Amino acid sequence: MTSTLNDIETLHHLIGGEAISTANRTGAVYNPATGEQTGTLPFADATTLGHAVDIAAAALPGWRATGMAKRANIMFNLRQIIVARRAELAAIVTAEHGKVLDDADGEITRGLENVEFCAGLVHHMKGESLEQASTGVDVSQIRQPVGVVACVTPFNFPVMVPLWMVTTAIAAGNTVILKPSEKVPSAVLWLAEAFREAGLPDGVLNVVHGDKETVDAILDEPRIKAVSFVGSTPIAKSIYTRAAANGKRVQALGGAKNHMVVMPDADLDAAADAAISAGYGAAGERCMAVSVVVAVGDIADDLVARIGQRIKDVKVCDGTTPGADMGPVITAASKQRIEGFVAGAAAEGATVVVDG
Structure with a gap:
């Protein structure tokens, strides 16, 4: 399906509080439930990223000197803004990711937990001191900001991971x-505006959009002192290697899927319910998704039958539909890849119990 030009939103970077669009390279944003293009997104090149770093570096001294109480107050304000408008934010998540509204709202709750944690930073940022660590030697530990840092966040949690x-x-x-x-991209732009409304000075949080070229520019930019990433394992390894080689602190979290082990004495109805929830929630696009169920002993056939019965009751549709259990996967390419797994399973010796 296609959208008319009037329906397609032109998105932007947010640098120093200013909406900036770069026209050299762009990408399309889609509603995965309909396949319609909903937005056009500018991709940042090294020049645009450099401008963002200029702004962040200029804002650093003032923000670093800002008192803890004022920083904490901004977090309190941010929490109130998100809580008051969480339905609006959840709808944005569903429109671009596809997860059902209840799941999107749950993601916001998890993100709010960290906002609340950071509201207590007056305590968390305390250092330590130890008198007479050695004869005549006292030791003090203080916590200071690293400087300009970069966060590269994944598609599956557009609110939770950024928060x-x-x-x-x-x-x-x-x-x-x-x-x-x-x-x-839209949930992050919403959050950035919420931060501004909460009182965060311009330049402290800057949003740039892009792909590998943009991320490579982040990894090679010497003024960015640390990088945090969540995504696939191959990309995590690549980012860790390149950022570390450039002397940056790196947090690179790769893909994670769970195995579920069902013991012979388990409540099989409860186990089947758990398998469905973990496998089909958020279309399986989360780190806590169960990709493999291991049945111990002679319970496998009974467990598979119960899971098969429940799969038929999973309501798969647009995430905004009341009572929806599962929305679409993120892209048409993802859908095709999953269909390929199902189509190839029988040829590899598997028994296909339920086929979409």
Whole structure:
């Protein structure tokens, strides 16, 4: 399906509080439930990123000197803004990621936990001291911001992961370059505006969009002192290697899927319910998704039958539909890849119990 030009929103970077669009390279943003293009997204090149770093570096001294109480108050304000408008934010998540509204709202709750944690930074940022660590020697430990830091966040949690990374970095006195997944940019722009409304000075949080070229520019930019990433394992390894070689602190979290082990004495109805919830929630696009169920002993056939019965009751549709259990996967390419797994399973010796 296609959209008319009037329906397609032109999105932007947010640098120093200013909406900036670069026309050299762009990407399309889609509603995965309909396949319609909903937005056009500018991709940042090294020049645009350099401008964002200029702004973040200029904002750093003032933000670092800002008192802890004022930083904490901004976090309190941010929490109130998100709580008051969480339905609006959840709808944005569903429109670009596809997860059902209840799941999107749950993601916001998890993100708010970290906002609340950072509201207590007056305590968390305390250092330590030890008198007479050795004869005549006292030891003191203080916590100071690293400087300009970058956060590269994934498509599967457009609110939760940015709030986990960004609030902690900002609360500690750093300034931030945030590069969200190009598939789900609008939730991050919403959050950045909420930060401004909460009282965060311009330049402390800057949003740039893009793809590998943009991320490579982040990894090679010497003024960015630390990088935090969540995504696939191959990309995590690549980012860790390149950023570390450039002398940056790196947090690179790769893909994670769970195995579920069902013992012979388990409640099989409860186990089947748990398998469905973990496998189909958020279309399986989360780190806590169960990809493999291991049945111990002679319970496998009974467990598979119960799971098969429940799969038929999973309501798969647009995430905004009341009673929806599962929305679409993120892209048409993802859908095709999953269909290929199902189509190839029988040829590899598997028994296909339920086929879409």
